Amino acid sequence: MIRTLWLRFTDKIDPPLFALAFALLLLGLITLTSAAHDTPARISGQAVSILVALAVMWTVAQFQPQTLMRFALPAYALGLALLIAVALFGDVVNGARRWLNLGVTRIQPSEIMKIAMPLMLAWYFHKHEATLRLREYFVASLLLLLPVMLIARQPDLGTALLVTAAGFYVIFLAGLSWKILVGALLAGCASLPFLWSLMHDYQRRRILTLLDPTSDPLGAGYHIIQSVIAVGSGGLAGKGWLKGTQAHLEFLPERSTDFIFAVFSEEFGLIGNCLLLLLYLLLIGRGLAIAANAPTFFARLLAGAVTLTFFTYAFVNMGMVSGILPVVGVPLPLVSFGGTALVTLFLGIGILMSIHRHRKLVQT
Amino acid sequence: MRLAEFKDHQRELYYFQLRIGIAGAFVLAAFSLLLLRFVYLQIVQYDYYRTKAEDNRISVVPIMPNRGLILDRSGTVLARNYSAYTLEISPGKVTDLEKTINELETIVEIRASDRARFKRLTIEAKGAESLPIRTRLTDEEVAKFAVNRYRFPGVDIQARLFRQYPLNELASHVTGYIGRINERDVDRIEEAGLTANYKGSDHIGKTGLEQSYESELHGFTGYEQVEVDSAGRGVRTLSRTSPTPGNNLVLTLDIRLQQVAEQAFGDNRGALVAVEPATGGILAFVSKPGFDPNLFVDGIDPASWELLNTSLDRPMVNRALAGTYPPGSTFKPYMALAALELGKRAPQQTIYDPGFFQFGNHRFRDSRPGGHGTVDMYKSLVASCDTYYYMLGNDLGIDNIARFIGQFGFGEKTGIDVEGEASGVLPSQEWKRKRFKKPEQQKWYAGETISVGIGQGYNAYTPLQMAQAMAALANNGVMYRPHLVNYIENIRSGERTMVEPKLGRAITLKPENLEFIKRALAGVNTEGTGARAFAKAEYTSAGKTGTAQVIAIKQNEKYDEKRVTERHRDHALFIAFAPLESPKIALAVVVENAGFGARAAAPVARQVLDYYLLGKRVNQPAAVVPGDEGDD
Numbered sequence: 001m002i003r004t005l006w007l008r009f010t011d012k013i014d015p016p017l018f019a020l021a022f023a024l025l026l027l028g029l030i031t032l033t034s035a036a037h038d039t040p041a042r043i044s045g046q047a048v049s050i051l052v053a054l055a056v057m058w059t060v061a062q063f064q065p066q067t068l069m070r071f072a073l074p075a076y077a078l079g080l081a082l083l084i085a086v087a088l089f090g091d092v093v094n095g096a097r098r099w100l101n102l103g104v105t106r107i108q109p110s111e112i113m114k115i116a117m118p119l120m121l122a123w124y125f126h127k128h129e130a131t132l133r134l135r136e137y138f139v140a141s142l143l144l145l146l147p148v149m150l151i152a153r154q155p156d157l158g159t160a161l162l163v164t165a166a167g168f169y170v171i172f173l174a175g176l177s178w179k180i181l182v183g184a185l186l187a188g189c190a191s192l193p194f195l196w197s198l199m200h201d202y203q204r205r206r207i208l209t210l211l212d213p214t215s216d217p218l219g220a221g222y223h224i225i226q227s228v229i230a231v232g233s234g235g236l237a238g239k240g241w242l243k244g245t246q247a248h249l250e251f252l253p254e255r256s257t258d259f260i261f262a263v264f265s266e267e268f269g270l271i272g273n274c275l276l277l278l279l280y281l282l283l284i285g286r287g288l289a290i291a292a293n294a295p296t297f298f299a300r301l302l303a304g305a306v307t308l309t310f311f312t313y314a315f316v317n318m319g320m321v322s323g324i325l326p327v328v329g330v331p332l333p334l335v336s337f338g339g340t341a342l343v344t345l346f347l348g349i350g351i352l353m354s355i356h357r358h359r360k361l362v363q364t
Numbered sequence: 365m366r367l368a369e370f371k372d373h374q375r376e377l378y379y380f381q382l383r384i385g386i387a388g389a390f391v392l393a394a395f396s397l398l399l400l401r402f403v404y405l406q407i408v409q410y411d412y413y414r415t416k417a418e419d420n421r422i423s424v425v426p427i428m429p430n431r432g433l434i435l436d437r438s439g440t441v442l443a444r445n446y447s448a449y450t451l452e453i454s455p456g457k458v459t460d461l462e463k464t465i466n467e468l469e470t471i472v473e474i475r476a477s478d479r480a481r482f483k484r485l486t487i488e489a490k491g492a493e494s495l496p497i498r499t500r501l502t503d504e505e506v507a508k509f510a511v512n513r514y515r516f517p518g519v520d521i522q523a524r525l526f527r528q529y530p531l532n533e534l535a536s537h538v539t540g541y542i543g544r545i546n547e548r549d550v551d552r553i554e555e556a557g558l559t560a561n562y563k564g565s566d567h568i569g570k571t572g573l574e575q576s577y578e579s580e581l582h583g584f585t586g587y588e589q590v591e592v593d594s595a596g597r598g599v600r601t602l603s604r605t606s607p608t609p610g611n612n613l614v615l616t617l618d619i620r621l622q623q624v625a626e627q628a629f630g631d632n633r634g635a636l637v638a639v640e641p642a643t644g645g646i647l648a649f650v651s652k653p654g655f656d657p658n659l660f661v662d663g664i665d666p667a668s669w670e671l672l673n674t675s676l677d678r679p680m681v682n683r684a685l686a687g688t689y690p691p692g693s694t695f696k697p698y699m700a701l702a703a704l705e706l707g708k709r710a711p712q713q714t715i716y717d718p719g720f721f722q723f724g725n726h727r728f729r730d731s732r733p734g735g736h737g738t739v740d741m742y743k744s745l746v747a748s749c750d751t752y753y754y755m756l757g758n759d760l761g762i763d764n765i766a767r768f769i770g771q772f773g774f775g776e777k778t779g780i781d782v783e784g785e786a787s788g789v790l791p792s793q794e795w796k797r798k799r800f801k802k803p804e805q806q807k808w809y810a811g812e813t814i815s816v817g818i819g820q821g822y823n824a825y826t827p828l829q830m831a832q833a834m835a836a837l838a839n840n841g842v843m844y845r846p847h848l849v850n851y852i853e854n855i856r857s858g859e860r861t862m863v864e865p866k867l868g869r870a871i872t873l874k875p876e877n878l879e880f881i882k883r884a885l886a887g888v889n890t891e892g893t894g895a896r897a898f899a900k901a902e903y904t905s906a907g908k909t910g911t912a913q914v915i916a917i918k919q920n921e922k923y924d925e926k927r928v929t930e931r932h933r934d935h936a937l938f939i940a941f942a943p944l945e946s947p948k949i950a951l952a953v954v955v956e957n958a959g960f961g962a963r964a965a966a967p968v969a970r971q972v973l974d975y976y977l978l979g980k981r982v983n984q985p986a987a988v989v990p991g992d993e994g995d996d
Contacts, residue, residue: 039456173383201557232405232413245417266417270406277395284391292384300380308387315394322401 028335049339060350072123082109126298238269426564429583432610457518540572541657583610616645630985644844692910695819746892757817766792830952897966910937
């Protein structure tokens, strides 16, 4: 009896995906224990977020992909409306207008777009599956650019980047011709000077300090210098758990959120890094396999984009901490402290599970 | 057909899987790049970074600069710093705040207000490293805590510089105050790219000059490189870059004059602005009631905050800067000048005043019930005849009034060097169109011009604007931007940066018209509505009384001061400059709900002028002079 109940409860959960995510969560909690040694409330807070995120994952996994499809347009429309509302009357925190005050709580609508964007585009392409022409790709690009511009204007470069990536993956997987792809890439490069002129001072500083962190050792360069020292001084096997001097002497800023990888790297060294990379690789591999075997165009595109978004998080974060990418606010997926990102990520994992478990039901 | 469709699907799936494959390859490539980077950092460069991390026992400690002082024109200190010990808690390092505070209480005195303030601070200054639970510890308390320090991880004694306003309430609206940096301030600091310079700063200017001249007063943060042991405690100082102290502000304000002016108000609410016409330098800037800025420095306790904010007297509002009042009859000199300049009236031209002006079926009443009889321009000002200006307003039309009088800076910000200025309202057809939404409200009615003529209606100006306009008239139409700071002094180099009198505009006015208006205003103080207040003055002066209605009075009702509740009583106004021939000071006074201007506002002006021109000091509130209640 209990066994059947348990089986029904876990029916939609994909064991490999879950095991990988769980391993990453565990690594995250272990690192957080070290990184947040002086703010213990963060550890219990993260544990609560994990429970919430898992509940979200389980719930989403129960849906059929067709049901998810029905959410596409409303979710996108809501996200867009909220973004416009933010631009008009959002709260300014840290110089950026990202938050919408609902009286009871403040929300960051750009977060919704991280899932709503691939959902919307996958739905859009699915609807026009039979007649995919240049026009459809063009419309899809517009659907992508509008919210991205609103997010970039807030300014929130990190989220804008993640949403752009998510949307781009759908368009790419939907089969955009290589010619246009290369053309767009070149056009993008050509417009870099223009983008530069649109950037806020602090964003420019971040890019300049990446090129030469020593130019501003007390200000923006400080993050990069200190986190690279943390990574490098970890060596092969690391300094050992709770023994990272960079983290514990408080040289590392944001060490439980965006820079948690520096703490991990310092304490567990190259071996730890390899383990982490491997876990991400397996998780992404599993996601791509689910995408490749998904039954409908919608499911394929969505699964592929969600998986690749995951990759973007991991790559951008580790690249930034190790000093090869500029500092943008992107957390290390499943490891960084922070409830919102965790929920978004597990929503994605729930979608993957839903697509995987329901692949036979729709194959008619 | 079926087969073709199936084939199509197959091909589509194949293409999709190809793209997935490409994406997978990209992921692999990107991760390999990361792996290479890790190998480079952690194997190849390992020795380099290991040494770096070991050397990284150097912590950079910011050193706060001393905040600049604020001094009046003769060097009296209005804001200074003193150093004192505070007992501070780092909220992030203490698990049970309540328990810690209870235990601390057994060693040093912690009052309920200290607790309340600390609680407020934890909410306001979220993310601050350490917050004071007690300030100004005695030497004994410091010693007592030092012995028990081991019991309180995350609690420490700090020597801090505090801001002090030695004159307490006096000129509190001018200096403003500093307070602890809150989340909104952090945003603003970040926006301005000043985060590095505010490392280690706990306070920032919140209002008044403290806020407006924050960038001058704050100074530049220095830092010390300190070698720390493995627990992060400082062992020795390696190098030190001294902070650059903030600059001093030396004001144009004369604090003794300010004191005389504030005293003259007694318990009345109101505002006074006195300006030096030849420079725009502010000599006195009063907003009553004031407040004690010292309350805000350590974080104000909630009870005092509640009191200041809910008081009906609204002591936190800077009335001189942000209060707007109808000018009442103090508007008349400008109306008269407009009539002369635009050729609508000649000085000797007379009207007959029966005690009202009939417009359509509306009767605009003169404040003297029987009227003034035959009135020329001189008499219209000296006796403050309303009917004359009802007619004049009607003849000039609202847009002519707005255009001419706007030149004196009415209805627009003066650009004074302190933030929070109100614009006021200079009514015109265009203003009304913009102000209201419904078309029927947007239309300007000719009847509305008539009340504007005597300074009522939509008219609303700040005392600062009224003083500026008076100074412009005194200075024959040449206007300077009003300013509170005379010069900024670098205390290291002694270098002084003058806040130069900036020419606002020069109004072209005919000398004979100016001459006439000035003569009439002198008449106000010798034989008119201001004569009682200025009886036996030992200098020449020009003035104009005014009474501004707070509530509208029905057409046939007589205004009865005693019957109207105190807060609905009229505001008393007075504008003046002196001496007549070479004006040294121009001022505007508003005494809220004090009734007739001649009675309540003119005596305040008299005390201020007596002190400024003769050095005469009364040291008591200005006495109300009995006035002919018919004339305001």
